[in-house]
Amino acid sequence: MTFSTKLRAVQQHNNSLLCIGLDTDVAKIPSSLRAHRLPQFEFNRRIIDATADLVCCYKINSAFYEAEAEEGWQSMRETLRYIPATVVTIGDVKRGDIGNSSERYAHIFFEELNFDAVTVNPYMGKDSVAPFLQSPERGVFILAITSNPGAKDFQRLKFGKKFLYEKVVSTAMKWNGKKNIGFVVGATNPRDLRSVRALAPSAPLLIPGVGAQGGNVESAVRYGCDKNGFLAIINASRSILYASHGKNFASAARIEALRLREEINSWRGRYFALG
């Protein structure tokens, strides 16, 4: 099954464009879980139990796991094993290196940990991205325009009439022989979403920045979806994981995930004729 097929199937089955970012910070999880051998996995397991029917993807930011060294690595591995096979997993790893190094990263994240997709940084160009693109079953989300303040420093530099991030998208689309390229596009500026969607009509778009970072759910749906109302992946992390800091954290996460899925779907219903 190709990556896009799997993504579209779970979006349809769970009626959801919601992605939960498992940015699991040991300092923020309930203290009762810290006694476990793998606290991050214990926390994730409960979040997954509470939300797996409400999401299309889980995104795992490797920074939070690498920060716990060998133990974090094991938590990442156990979390990936625990996520139901129908749900898409994205390794938010933002790698990119010369060919033989990118090959290593592709091996660890795709073969060893079995992520369905990863995020990659385009700065080093085609041969740094190519090792991730080898299998149509594995998606590759290239950073286009991110949701942080520093996005303006380089991503919004102008070449003639185009921003650098638009040049990244149009160039990367030429590498898309396996049709497994997607893009990371922050939700903070609707113009960015429209522009990337126009350049890549059928690509999955991973959209961070709604909620805490001020992005707008309506425009993420309206401009991020393909023409059928799919293939936008709207990510929320902290607002769901830490909806409660008490023992009820998992049920609080479920309530917030339900709320956000419904908000997304109400806009989908408005802008798209869903089958």
Added chain:
Amino acid sequence: MTFSTKLRAVQQHNNSLLCIGLDTDVAKIPSSLRAHRLPQFEFNRRIIDATADLVCCYKINSAFYEAEAEEGWQSMRETLRYIPATVVTIGDVKRGDIGNSSERYAHIFFEELNFDAVTVNPYMGKDSVAPFLQSPERGVFILAITSNPGAKDFQRLKFGKKFLYEKVVSTAMKWNGKKNIGFVVGATNPRDLRSVRALAPSAPLLIPGVGAQGGNVESAVRYGCDKNGFLAIINASRSILYASHGKNFASAARIEALRLREEINSWRGRYFALG
């Protein structure tokens, strides 16, 4: 001691601008070492014993260690503990993420693993780099122009009269309040080295691409050094690590490291008045 002070001291003491890249590939090391619990560390230990008096830095490319999962992580940790404290260690990790994620990466590479410096990817801008810049004792090598073919895709895009990579260097120099920013500049094009050295007269430059990738040692020295003939870090990896695939790999590595150090120093003697 600031990062630049430590670098300059070891360059003077070992009379060397040579950096050995410990891109240790389990498939390429002598099979006798594979029986050890941590084969990568066992290999590195022998390389370090054979070369520590000939180098200014060891660079560890995390891709090769992450590919071995928990075991690779342990090898990386043991290798860092084994390198003599006077020699500079560079984590070639090419990270860069939104602030709270970059903080995690800075923590793991600087606090947990104790690297003296890391490489970072500038694409996400200032707040993605800032968490790495907090201590003047830790160096941060920002990718400017890399030595791989894909460098042309984006790094050489032109804004007016400037390449993107030149814009990266001039912008990053404004973030250099702690004077701990350096740049990665491939050795494959002398013009690149001249341009970056002009924009950043006192910054350490990490220069990959001599040897296998066709970069020229003369121009790496001539244009990469500061005005006193220091602060260029000339990296070689495979040509030294795998100078022999036999049991004599460590002594073969020493011979190749000696040869390259002398080649570098002969050009230094020609272009700089060394004290």
